[in-house]
Amino acid sequence: MRKYYIFIVTLFIALGINAQTEEEPALWSHAVQKISDTEYEITFSGKIMEGWHVYSQYTAEGGSLPSEFTFEKAGEDYELVGKTLESETITEYSDIFEVDETFFKEEAIFTQKIKLLNPEVRQITINLFYQICKEVCIPMDAYFQVSLDGNQFVATEKEVGAESLALSTSLKLDLKNKDLLNQESASNVKKKSGLWMVFGLGFLGGLIALLTPCVFPMVPLTVSFFTKQSQQKSKGITNAMLYGFFIVLIYFLLSLPFHLFDSVDSQILNTIATNIWLNVLFFVIFVFFAFSFFGYYELTLPSSWANKMDAASTKVGGGLGIFFMALTLAIVSFSCTGPILGGLLGSTTLAEGDVATNLTAGMVGFGLALALPFGLFALFPAWLNSLPKSGGWMTTVKVVLGFLELALAFKFLSNADLVGNWGILKRELFLGIWIVIFVLMALYLFGVFRFPHDGPKQKLSNARKLTGLVSVAFATYLVLGMMNFTNLKLLSGFPPPDFYTLSASESDCPLGLDCFKDFEEGVAYAQEQNKPILLDFTGWACVNCRKMEENVWSDPKVYPLINEEYVLISLYVDDRKELPEDEKFDYQFDSGRIKNISTIGQKWGTFQTINFNAASQPYYVLLSPNLEILNDAIQYVDVAQYEQWLKSGLETYQLSMNK
Template sequence: MKKRLLTLIFTLFVGTFSVFAQMSDPTSWTFSQKKTGDNEYALTFKATIQPGWTVYSMSTPAGGPMPTSITIEKVGEGIELVGTAEESEPSKKHDDVFGVDVWYYSNNYTVTQKIKVTDPSITTVKGSVEFQACQEGACVPGEKDFAIELGNKGADKATVAAADETKDATEDDSLWLFFWVAFGSGLLAVVMPCVFPMIPMTVSFFMHGDSNKAKAKAKAIFFALSIVGIYTALGLIISFLLGPGFINWLSTNWLPNICFFIIFMIFAASFFGAFEIVLPSWLVNKSDKQADKGGYIGAFFMAFTLVLVSFSCTAPIVGTVLVEAARGSVLRPIIGMLGFSIAVALPFGFFSFFPSKLSNLPKSGGWLNAVKVVLGFVEVALGFKFLMVADQTYHWGLLDREIYIAIWVAVFTLQALYLMGKIKFAHDSDLPYIGVPRLIMIIITMSFVIYLIPGMFGAPLKALAGYFPPQETIDFDINRIVRDNAKEIMKSGVQVGGTQGAASAASNEPVKYSDFLHLPHGLDGYFDYDQALKVAQAQDKPLFIDFTGHGCVNCREMEQSVWSDPRVLEMLKNDYIIVALYVDDKTKLPAEEVYVSEYDGKKKNTLGKKNTDFQIKQFESNAQPNYILLDSRKGNEKVLKPHVLQPARGYNKDRDAFVKFLQDGLKEYKARAGK
C-alpha cells in the first residue's frame, strides 16, 4: 500500500512538473504610473526577461517576429493618448530567417505611454500587453492584463533604473559596432591620393629632422595623436551642437534624408573627378606657417595641415561617417570620429617606429584614383538609401523594391566596367593591363551584380534586406504570383499535386483563412482544426498539427531546414492532413465563435487566441513550434492528449529524427486501426 502511495505521489509530481516545464512564461511584468500634469499621467510597463529569452520591440517591421503591443481600454471614451509609446533602447540584428532587421530586448524592457484622462470618473486604467518571447528552440506568445490605479504616486524608480541600464547596455553594443565601421572608413581614407603619399613624406620629415631619434619618434607619435584629437573634436562639436533631440529628427524626418541623399551624390561626383571639395587656401597656409615652428606645437599644426590638405579626399568619407552618426545616439559622432581618426593616424605612428617598413608600401600611382572612383560608386548606391526613407515616409512610390535594386545593379555594373577599363574618368591613367587585385575586385563586383538580379523578381536577398524597400513593394513577385494562383486553384477545388484540392472538394467548402495564410514549399493544408479534422476523417489519415506563429523565428527555421527535406515533404503531402494553427494571428473571430476560456476565464475573440487556448488546454504547452501527430478518428473527443500518436516535437533541426517521428506516427496510426 505504501509503495503504491509513493508511486502515485511520484507520478503526480512528475506530471505536474512536466506541465509547468512545458508551460513557459519567461517574463514578469510590473505596471506603474506617474502624474505629469493636470489629468495627465505617464504609464510605465516594465518586463523582466529571463536569461536566454528575447522580446521584440513595438517597432518590429512587418514580416518579422511578433511585435509587442499595448491595448488601453476606453481610449476615446475618457482617455486620450498623448504622443506615441516610448521604448527603452533596443538591440538590433538582421534576422536571416525573416529577411528583415529586428529590434529586440534581453533582460529588461520598458515602455512608457503618456495619457490624458478627460473623464473624472476614471480612476483606474485597464488594458493588456501582448508580446512574443523567443529563445533558441522555442517561441512563446504572451498576454498580460493590467489595472493601474491613478494618483499622485511617484515613478517606479526601479523601473526607470532598469530602463536606463538596458539602454546603456544595448547602446554600448551599437556604439562598438559603429566604432569598427568608422575605423574601416578611416583605413579607406588612408589609401586616398591626398593621404597615402603623405605617409613616407611625414615619417621621413620626423626621422631626418631631428638627430635625437627617441625625440623624433615622440614627436611623430604626438603628430598621430593630434590627428585623432582633431577629428574627435569635430565629432564632439557635432554632438554638442545637435543634441539628442535634433539627432532623432535627422534620423526620422524626410527632409534631412533628402538632404543626405543630395550630399552623397555631391560626394560621389567629387570622387568621380567632377570637382574637388577644398577649404579656403588662407586657412591651409596659416596652419602650414604654424607647423614651421617645430617642437610639439609644430607637430600639432603639421597634423592640422594634413587634415586640411587632405580634405578634398577625406571630406566625402568623413561626411559619410558623420551622416550615419547623426542617425543614432548623441555619442555616435564622437565614437565615429574617434574610430576614423585612429585608423588614419595608425600608419603614421607605425612607420615612425618602424621606418624600414616604408619600403614595403606600394608606390603611388593611378591605383589611388581608382580607389576614389570605386568609392564614388559605393557613395551613389548608399545615397539612395536616404531617398528610400523619404519615399516610404510620404508614400511617393518612386523607389519600389525592383526599381531600387535595378539602380544598384546599374551602379555596380558600371563599377565593374570601370575596373575593366571600359569607362575612364578625367584623372584616370591609361590601363595597359588588368592586375590580379583589380581582377579580384571585378569578380567580386560582378558576382554581387548577379546576386542582385533575382531580387528584381521577388528573391528575398536576405543578406541585404535592411538596405532595400520592403518585399511587399515589389510589383512583379514571382513567389507571390505562384502562391496567388495556387490559392485560386485551391478555392476552385482542383487537386494540384497535394491533398487539399481533393479534400476541399470532398468537404464541399473553401479552405478557411487560405486568403491570407499559406503553408511553405507549396504544401496543401488547413488553418482551422475542425475543418482539417473533417477532411482527415474522410480520407482516413492522421492529423499533423503545426502550432506556429507569424513571428516565430524557430518555426521558419524548421520549415526551411527540416520541412524542405524531400522525405519530410513526401510524407506530409501523402500521409498526413496538415493543419497550421497560428497562435499570434489577430484576425477577429465571428461573433458566434467568440467564447470565454475554461482555462483562464478570458474572452477569446481572435484566431490566435483561440488556437493558443486550444494548444494549452489540450496539449499543455504554449511554445512554438509544437508538432502534434493526432489520431483523427478520435479528434472529436473532449480530451485529445491520449490520442496523440507520438510524443510532441519542438524545435530540433535533426532531419532524420523528424522523418522517424512521422514514420512512427503513421505506424502507430495504422496499428491502432488494426491494419
C-alpha cells in the first residue's frame, strides 16, 4: 500500500509540479577558482536542512530522480573538462524502488572544470535540477549566474527585473475595509459540513470494499482467529478491536504526507487538481482500474510484501504483531481497495475545501468502515452466522464499481479538456458517453452480456434487478437533460458547464450572464456604470463552482441581483492559456520566493492569494468600484445565504454612496 502512495506522489513529480517551500530546504552558493587563462573550476555547495536529502547525479536508475546540471552554451562558449565530481555520499537500499539509492545529507558539493573556447566570455549560466526529499519528494531548480572575474558568490535566485516589479505592483490592490475578509462567514459552516460529507463518502467506499471478494471472506476468518486463539473471550475481543483500530490508523497515516503540500505552496493543490496532464493521467488510471474490476486482469502488490508482513505479525506478537496483521490485510486486499482508494483520491481533488483535509477525512471514513465489522463481530460472534455466503454477487459488485470508475474517468478527461480549452469533450458528448456507460451497466445487470470472471449463469437476484432499474432510470435522466427537458441539477459540477456546448453560445459566461474575465476591464466598467462588483474566483475544473452557478445563481431570487445590480468579474485560476509575452513576469513574495507568472490562471491565482489570502474556489468578494470591500467573503453556500449576502452588499454600497 505504501508503494501505491509513492506511485501517486511520483506521478506528481513526473508532471513537473515545481514547488518551493517558503523556507528553502536547500540553500545553494558557488565559488570560482581560476586554474589558467582558459581553465576554471566551479564549485556548487548546497546546505541541506535537517531531515532532508538530495540525490546524487549517479543514483541508480529505477529509483528517485538524480541531480542534473544544465550548462548553457556549453560546447559553444566553453567546454566541460571531465565529469561533475561530487562530495561524499550515502548509499542505502530502497525498499520502495528495490534499488540502491545514493544521496547527500546536510551538505552537497559538486565540482566541475571548464575550458573557455571564447576568451571574451566572462559569465556563464548554469541550472541545477535536483530532487529533495523528506516525507515527500519535491523537484526544484537552482540557477547560477557564474562570474569568471573573481572568486565570489552570486545569488541563486533569478533577479526580478524592472518590468516584473511593475507588473507585480499592479497585481496588488489598495483594498479598503480589508478586515471584513477575516470575519467568520456562513461558508465556514458549509466547509465543515462538506468535510463530513467527504467522510461519509469514504465510509460508503469502505462499506462497498467490504462486499468485494478480496475483503468479505476475511471478516469471519479473522474474527474467528482472534476469538479462538485467545484463552479469554475478553482478550479475543480486545485484540479484534485493536486490529480494527490499526486498520483505521493505517489509512489515516496514508493521507498525512499530502498535508505537506500545503506547506510547500498555497496554490500547489489547486495546481495538482487542475493540471491538464495529471487529469489525463487520472483518466487513464481510472480506465485501467475499471477494466481490472471487469475481470480482464488483476491488480496486486508484490506477494513478498504480504509474506513479510505476515511473518512479522507472527514473529513480533502482541500489539505490534496485530498492527502487522492489519497491514497485511491492506496489502492483500489492494486489488479491490486500490481502485476505490484511487477514486477517493481523485474525488477529493474535486471537492470543496482543502484537498489534504478532505483526503484525511475520506481515508478515516474508509478505514472505519473496513474496521467496524471486525469489532462488531468480535463483540457479537453469533452475527457471523447471518452473513451471506461468498459467491457471484461479489463479482457483480466489482463490475458495478468498474462502470462507476469508468464514468468518473471521463470527469477527469473533461477537466483536462476544459482547462486546456481543447473543445473536444463538449457537454452533449460527455452526457452521451455517460448514457452509454449506464445503459451498458443495466444490460450487464439484466444478464444481456457477461465479463470474463463471471461464474455460471444463474437466476437474477432482486437486488441485481433493482440496481439495473436504477441504472436505466439514471440513463433516462441523462437523456432528458441532454434534450433540455430537465436541468440536471443533481449532477451540477460533473458535466461540463451549460455554456460549453456543441451549439454556438452567445456568452461564455455562466447562465448567459455578462461577465468580465479581466479584473481591470471589469473595474473600469463598474466605475462607468456606478455599480458594485461581484468578484468570482472560479475554475474550469471546479465542481463546486458549477454547483453554485447551476443551483444558486440560477435561482429566480439570485439571478436578477447578479444580472442587474452587479458587475460580474469571473477570474479562472486554472486557465492554462499563455499570457502575451509582454505580460509575463516574475512575482517575488515577501518571503523572497520567486514565482514565474506565464499563464492566465497563474496570474489570477497569485492575485487571489496576495490580495485576499485565499487559494480555494469558488471564492466570492463584493467590491465597490473604488475597491472598498462591502461584505465578508463567501464560498459554497445555499440560495438563502447567497441572496442575503448579495442584498447586504448592495445596502452597504448604497449607504456609502449616500454619504
